[in-house]
Amino acid sequence: MSNPLTRADVDRIARLAHLELTEREAEQFTRQLGDILAYFERLNRIDTAGVAATTHPVTSAPVMRDDEPRPSLPVDDAFGNAPDRGGERLFRVPKVIG
Amino acid sequence: MELSSLATVADVRAALRDGATAVDVCTEFLGRIAARDGDLRAFNHTAAEPALARAAALDRRGPDAPDLPLLGVPIAVKDNICTRGLPTTASSRILAGYVPPYDATVVERLTAAGAVVVGKTNCDEFAMGSTTEHSVTGPTRNPWDPACVPGGSSGGSAAAVAARLAPVALGSDTGGSIRQPAAFCGIVGLKPTYGRVSRYGLLAFASSLDQIGPFGLTVADAAALLQAIAGPDPRDATSAASAVPAFDAAAAEPVRRPTIGVPWAILENGVDAGVASAFEAAVEALRGMGATVVDVPLPHAEYAVPAYYIVAPAEASSNLARYDGVRYAYRAPLDEKDATLGGMYDRTRHDGFGDEVKRRIMLGTYALSAGYYDAYYLKAQQVRTLIRGDYDAAFEKVDAVAVPTTPTTAFRLGERADDPLQLYVGDVFTASANLTGLPAVSVPCGRDDAGLPVGLQLTGRAFDEVTLIGIGAAYEEQAPWWREPPAAGAGIPGGEAPASRDGAAP
Numbered sequence: 010m011s012n013p014l015t016r017a018d019v020d021r022i023a024r025l026a027h028l029e030l031t032e033r034e035a036e037q038f039t040r041q042l043g044d045i046l047a048y049f050e051r052l053n054r055i056d057t058a059g060v061a062a063t064t065h066p067v068t069s070a071p072v073m074r075d076d077e078p079r080p081s082l083p084v085d086d087a088f089g090n091a092p093d094r095g096g097e098r099l100f101r102v103p104k105v106i107g
Numbered sequence: 108m109e110l111s112s113l114a115t116v117a118d119v120r121a122a123l124r125d126g127a128t129a130v131d132v133c134t135e136f137l138g139r140i141a142a143r144d145g146d147l148r149a150f151n152h153t154a155a156e157p158a159l160a161r162a163a164a165l166d167r168r169g170p171d172a173p174d175l176p177l178l179g180v181p182i183a184v185k186d187n188i189c190t191r192g193l194p195t196t197a198s199s200r201i202l203a204g205y206v207p208p209y210d211a212t213v214v215e216r217l218t219a220a221g222a223v224v225v226g227k228t229n230c231d232e233f234a235m236g237s238t239t240e241h242s243v244t245g246p247t248r249n250p251w252d253p254a255c256v257p258g259g260s261s262g263g264s265a266a267a268v269a270a271r272l273a274p275v276a277l278g279s280d281t282g283g284s285i286r287q288p289a290a291f292c293g294i295v296g297l298k299p300t301y302g303r304v305s306r307y308g309l310l311a312f313a314s315s316l317d318q319i320g321p322f323g324l325t326v327a328d329a330a331a332l333l334q335a336i337a338g339p340d341p342r343d344a345t346s347a348a349s350a351v352p353a354f355d356a357a358a359a360e361p362v363r364r365p366t367i368g369v370p371w372a373i374l375e376n377g378v379d380a381g382v383a384s385a386f387e388a389a390v391e392a393l394r395g396m397g398a399t400v401v402d403v404p405l406p407h408a409e410y411a412v413p414a415y416y417i418v419a420p421a422e423a424s425s426n427l428a429r430y431d432g433v434r435y436a437y438r439a440p441l442d443e444k445d446a447t448l449g450g451m452y453d454r455t456r457h458d459g460f461g462d463e464v465k466r467r468i469m470l471g472t473y474a475l476s477a478g479y480y481d482a483y484y485l486k487a488q489q490v491r492t493l494i495r496g497d498y499d500a501a502f503e504k505v506d507a508v509a510v511p512t513t514p515t516t517a518f519r520l521g522e523r524a525d526d527p528l529q530l531y532v533g534d535v536f537t538a539s540a541n542l543t544g545l546p547a548v549s550v551p552c553g554r555d556d557a558g559l560p561v562g563l564q565l566t567g568r569a570f571d572e573v574t575l576i577g578i579g580a581a582y583e584e585q586a587p588w589w590r591e592p593p594a595a596g597a598g599i600p601g602g603e604a605p606a607s608r609d610g611a612a613p
Binding site: 018031045087090 | 204302347424447450451469485490543
């Protein structure tokens with residue numbers, strides 16, 4: 010079976026996923042993901058016309074709580090794992106607008 | 108009871124009754140970890156100081172304090188479950204140094220039940236894998252044969268319990284990640300019904316499949332742990348409101364005459380001879396104790412693997428979007444002058460994620476991308492419905508469905524590293540329980556010719572873990588495989604000299 014996935018597909022998906030890939034990774038994923046997608050073809054043997062989709066295995070009414078303020082994570086804890094705080098209460102990131 | 112012979116939760120309780128302190132028990136297990144884990148590598152982090160401090164606090168409660176169900180019981184926690192103040196990395200570089208500011212609900216509940224967290228266990232990165240080889244800290248070894256994988260993704264937790272480094276452990280199971288390593292390591296592992304246990308504080312992999320569950324040497328120990336962690340949680344909207352039955356009592360009430368369904372047709376191909384013969388012997392033992400065994404068709408079961416490997420990566424590609432170098436731990440080093448936000452994301456994720464995680468993010472992104480959604484994700488969700496229908500039909504006449512947990516026993520480290528599809532196909536008997544949400548338990552049921560453990564998997568009705576525990580306990584009574592500890596290597600008393608610790612496959 011021909012590979013259902015092209016190198017251009019892999020490059021496009023990597024951009025969508027915000028994932029830089031090395032040349033070696035892109036080549037390897039083209040082959041491996043192609044094999045896996047070909048394996049998925051067997052699902053087409055099943056007629057699923059009219060079958061409901063299971064999005065979640067347990068269907069129960071959403072659990073809602075009263076919309077009342079309550080204590081949340083302290084600010085210092087919330088920022089505690091940030092690689093660059095750039096100040097007291099900021100996540101610093103590279104420049105977004107040139 | 109000698110501290111050196113402590114193995115189960117019941118042993119720990121007996122030792123405390125006989126006058127041992129929680130500190131004595133904790134010191135014993137920490138000593139075992141220090142002595143043996145250099146070779147086994149079940150733990151990513153040990154927590155000796157906080158564990159001893161916690162044990163000392165339990166001892167200070169005095170003799171009149173109310174009893175706690177897991178008082179002084181050391182527990183190992185998979186490293187994808189948040190522990191306040193203890194590193195939680197999911198065995199990923201992208202979370203190197205991450206220290207959660209909160210406890211997962213399950214950890215809070217275990218602590219309230221008296222348990223003592225002794226460390227965080229190794230796993231496949233973000234729980235993606237079935238060998239514990241996809242870990243930034245290197246592979247865990249199988250206590251039965253250090254040349255073999257312990258299974259995964261919760262391989263560190265399974266190996267720790269099998270090697271008696273902790274009486275019990277927590278894992279997470281998205282496609283078999285508790286049951287498969289339990290089978291490979293010869294212990295009990297239980298995936299509860301989806302919604303039975305809160306996922307709050309579990310690093311999300313596939314949110315419609317993930318479930319936290321227990322490992323123990325015995326069914327009773329797994330039940331005791333499930334008792335402590337189960338029940339609704341306001342912080343997890345998918346946790347079920349269902350009342351929590353007495354799982355611990357169920358373990359003391361063996362169900363000796365259940366009706367068991369076996370889908371013989373799907374066992375005809377692809378099951379190793381050693382696994383097949385141990386499984387057939389287990390079915391005979393079930394009959395011998397009074398069970399009625401009937402054939403059940405599960406016509407869509409063979410589609411569980413392809414459906415699973417669409418749904419799980421799709422959900423993972425979304426869940427792992429949060430690891431972007433902004434909020435948690437790792438950010439790739441950048442040239443400040445040329446750095447862009449998008450470039451920072453791309454580079455951080457490239458450096459921070461390992462190959463298997465990248466593969467699944469790519470696969471999931473593809474399955475959800477424009478033009479492919481109906482062909483993959485929607486189709487897979489429809490197949491989930493058909494598989495659940497197969498089980499619902501079976502449960503009209505049986506109490507549980509039995510299969511071998513895995514088609515093979517533990518294989519050698521490195522043996523399948525270059526063939527992801529071959530590894531995926533190994534989830535053939537475990538993925539259905541996640542797709543359907545049904546509870547399933549793996550109980551040790553024998554050894555193959557190489558002396559490696561084989562697991563018997565029982566799947567039950569939704570929210571009926573009690574029946575699984577009862578049948579498991581009855582089987583275990585007939586066939587107490589857990590009593591025989593791993594003898595080969597890995598530094599277990601009576602075993603051979605441990606293998607080299609260079610981390611490379613022998």
